[in-house]
Amino acid sequence: MASIEHRKRVLLVTDIDGTLVAHDTYDSGPAAEAVASLQRAGIPVVMCSAKTRAEEEALRVRLDLDDPYIVENGAGVIFPVGFPGSRAGDGEQELVKFGLTYREVREGLEQAAAEAGVAVKGFGDLSIEEVSELTGLTLAGAAKARTREFTETFVLENPTPDRELLLAQQLEERGMLMLHGARYWTALGRHDRAQAVRYVVSRYEEFGPVISCGVGDSASDIGMLEAVNVPMLVQQADGSWADLELPGLVRLNGIGPYGWPHAAEVALKRERDR
Ligand SMILES: [Mg+2]
Incomplete structure (x- = not known):
């Protein structure tokens, strides 16, 4: 774990798909060694994506x-066992929940779809084989993507x-949101990645000032x-940068x-210059 004890104050938040790993191959290529170098320097690498806990854990x-x-998508933050200042018991991870439960989201989605007169099919309605077919994930990957806790x-x-x-x-009337991803929609409670990132930063700030860096590849990382x-974008598969405008954005x-x-x-560099 990045050592807060030594008051390392720089951290890097990262998207996963198309940023830390390639979209198509899921390969982390040269990013793996770069992650290791940050860990050696005591700089936390905080993953932040639409993926499930099971997917991120792998x-x-x-x-x-x-x-x-x-x-x-910011529905939950997990602090590992032994994280300094953890509110969890000994030997336990701490889960901070910003979203609804999966069951609440499923019920809300079902009602909203009925009321709107549309037909939806969620991962929870599909077998692992069907999720694999739909997403192109391996069976093991599909099982992890289907293990949902807060969003559908x-x-x-x-x-x-x-x-x-x-x-x-209809979802909005039920206190929910709907996000459009590359191929699917996601139904979720009223939470976002920004809120979760700010929360993680605030936990590190309990130990001193923090310089937060972040890297993504698409509009969903806004x-x-x-x-x-320090917001940063890597290039997308076609060599372009996502069409985002932010003060100080590094391409x-x-x-x-x-x-x-x-x-x-x-x-x-921020760590050395701080
Ligand atoms: Mg991405």
């Missing part, structure tokens, strides 16, 4: 990471802008990037995990 093991992580990913059948709007309105001091060279080491260099 990547944490692969990258040998032991820092807090943000799951399901779903397909809207025969989507039209009107149907989308109707469903979004909240996370707005919440940090890094390199697609996804090939640009990620430059984000690590920025964080390391």
Whole structure:
């Protein structure tokens, strides 16, 4: 774990898909070594994505990471066992929940769809095999994506802008939001990545001032990037940067995990200059 005891005050928040790992291969390429160099320097690497706890945990093991992580679009933050200032009991992880429960979201989505007169199919309605087929994930990956705690990913059948709007309105009446991802929609409570990032930063600030860096690749990272001091973008698969405007936004060279080491260099430089 990055040593708060030594008052390391720089941290790096990172998106996963298309940023820390390549979209298609899920390979972290040169980012893996860059993660290791940050860990050696005592700089926490905080994952922040739409992925589930099970999915992020698998990547944490692969990258040998032991820092807090943000799951399901900011619905939950998990602080590892022994995190300084942890509110959890001995030997336990601390889970901070900003979202609804999965059951609440499923019920709300079901009611909203019925009221809007649209048909939806959530991961919870599908078998692991079907999720794998739909997403292109391996069976093991599909099982992890389906292990949801706070949000539901779903397909809207025969989507039209009107149907989308109707469903979004019905969800809103139930205190929920709907996000459009690359291929699916996600129903969730009223929370976002920015809130979760600010919360994680505040926990580190209990030990002194923090310089927060953040790196993403797409418009869905806007909240996370707005919440940090040093927002950065890696290039997307076509070599472009997401169309975002933020004060001080750093556009890094390199697609996804090939640009990620430059984000690590920025964080390391901040650590040396602080
Ligand atoms: Mg991404």
